Amino acid sequence: MQNQFKINCGAIAAVLALAAPGVVHADAAKDLGVAGRALTFLENGPAGKATLGVVFDPSKPASVAEKNALMAALGSGYAAGTLTLVGKAIEADAVGGAAGVQALFVTGGVNYGAVGSAAKGKKLITIGSDMACVRSGACAMGVETEPKVSITVNRAAAAAVGASFKAAFRMMITEI
Template sequence: MSNKTKPRVLALCALALVAAPLSAHADAAKDLQVAGRALTFLENGPTGKATLGVVFDPSKPASVAEKNAIMAAIGGGMSAGALTVVGKPVEAGDVGSVSGVAALYITTGVNAGPVGAAAKGKKLITIGSDMSCVTSGACVMSVSADPKVEIVVSRSAASAVGAVFKAAFRMMIREV
């Protein structure tokens, strides 16, 4: 590689590194919007202002990055129909003592089993973007907005926390 091409290659690599986190922010924002709307379909679900605990593992960079993207997407409050979602970062080990949250969003990389068990004990809805969280029964629902909106609900996890979804919503989701 010539000395003239090195700066161009380095600049291109730097742009790629900068663009990668931006795409993660866009996905988090879309997934979060879907999650917020899904909460409005709960029978006796939250209304007005609701706090979403964003569960992350500080030892896992991907989990921290997703938490940061979600918190950035929420900002001072994200509207989802009649619901305004605000965020609260929660370390995975602190879920058992968390209070004041309407639901928990489990970031990718968190050991969902213990988090899901603690959430069930507190009757909290758990949401994640990782399908394995739902299929394991640790999350009540998995949301994904890319390439198309997909919401998957675990019947057993929903039942364990007393979550009942409106009939109109159940027609739009897949249950496992």
């Protein structure tokens, strides 16, 4: 009985640790680096200093943790090739009214459909580290850095916001 109690407590502790606000499964700085570099391959994409909206759901601890990690990585400016990204935290419900951003990084756990629709209406490219967002068409681009770097572009979502990538970049990505 006591061993079963210890096992149950251990399982509960593991689940709570995974859901803790400070836990981020992916490396936000790596994801940001890949996303920033990818933005430099956009035809007529942002150049110089650009604002990246970091979309999060305040009711989801993992989304808030990812937002916090991304904002920390952005700091006062994150250099990605010729582009310097600055961050602006945006609650998922406020994407439709977001102003002054050139792209959106969508954190895991937000309502992808609503965010994707609002972003399409504003012609903003959406990037996320959750491939479910890309498969759903709410994110035009997905970046993964673990176990290896991979970039997936949803052609329809990219076309819906008028985003097209340079040929050299298209040879390095997966398109769906």
